Amino acid sequence: MQRLLCLLVGYSCGCLLTGELVARLRTGRSASVLGTGNPGMANLAHELGLRWGLTVLLGDVGKTALAWSLCQLLFCPGLRTAGLWAGLGAVLGHNFPIWRRFQGGKGVAVTCTALILSAPLWGTLSCLLGLAVTLFTGYLPLGAVVIPTLFLLSVPAWGTAEVFLLALLLSVLMFSRHIRGLQRMIRGEEPRKFRRNQP
Template identity: 45%
Template sequence: MDKLYSVLIGYVFGNFLFAYVISYIKTGKSPKTFGSGNPGTANVGAELGKIYGILVLVFDLLKTGLAVYLAWRLFPALRVDRLAIIYAGLGVTLGHNFPIWLKFQGGKGVAVAVAVVLLYDPLIGFTSLLIALAVLLWSQYLALGGIMILLADTLFGLFAYPTQAWVIMLVMTVIMAIRFRSDLVAIKNKTQKKVDLLKRFKKAQ
């Protein structure tokens, strides 16, 4: 039952989509009404400004960390193989991507994925983030960068993670791919907008 409770704790925290809070404070509108319509860091940052995107990122990282912390404290048995982290992380992913109050139409969970991979195994997680960044800079597709965070971690985890943790990481990768399915189709059809991060960085200097 501890595993189920950890997932439920994560799901509750995942339902707090801070893109909505920040968007309503700033514009009085839902993030679904502007840009890509995705209630996440990239959309809010692109449409409302970098500072607001950063705020969404920070709060999404914090909610994931808090859910993991509670599961870790409440269920000592799940500290073996750091399973409290992975089960709570799965719950936050489900809550963020499929929040009950939005009829299960939420975000894509990139920030949540970043938090989970770093909390579960910092070394492998950081390596996965570097690979994802390289893919993003090369392809200029946000979707590929987002998916690669979990995909790379899952591939490394095949050789390094306990079976339960690896299976959950694989499930999270599949969820991420499903949430980005429209973007992947657009990439295949060459209709997806590219994002040149290096060019944006130079402009910001």
């Protein structure tokens, strides 16, 4: 029951799409009609500018931290994985918000926040390595899926079976949201970012 409550708290917080709020305030339109239609930092930064992209990022980090903190306060130490369950719920809410017909974001910032809060060392290392992959290759989908995968691989060294299961679910969610981008990357159709054109 505690795990379900953590999921529900996380889902409720995750459904608060900062990108949608910023898009409506700035343009009067839904984020779904801007750029790629994704209510995440990358799309909003591209369409509205870096300042508003960072605002979306802060909102996504904040709502995940709120869910994580509430569940840690309410259910820990009885449920030591309360924060990570809340993080999983926040990712589900962000990716599949019920009020938006389950059409949400891709959950990169939310996932990163949940991982860092749950295991600061391994979460931060995974996020930094994922960022490095993105900057080196220019492929956002590749860097995104690397993050939870590296975290998952680290869990046997320090975590429990339950933590491993939660990390696996977060990895599956990330892959599911980026599978099309990965397929385009394999076909050579995915645009590269952060890289200069080669002469």
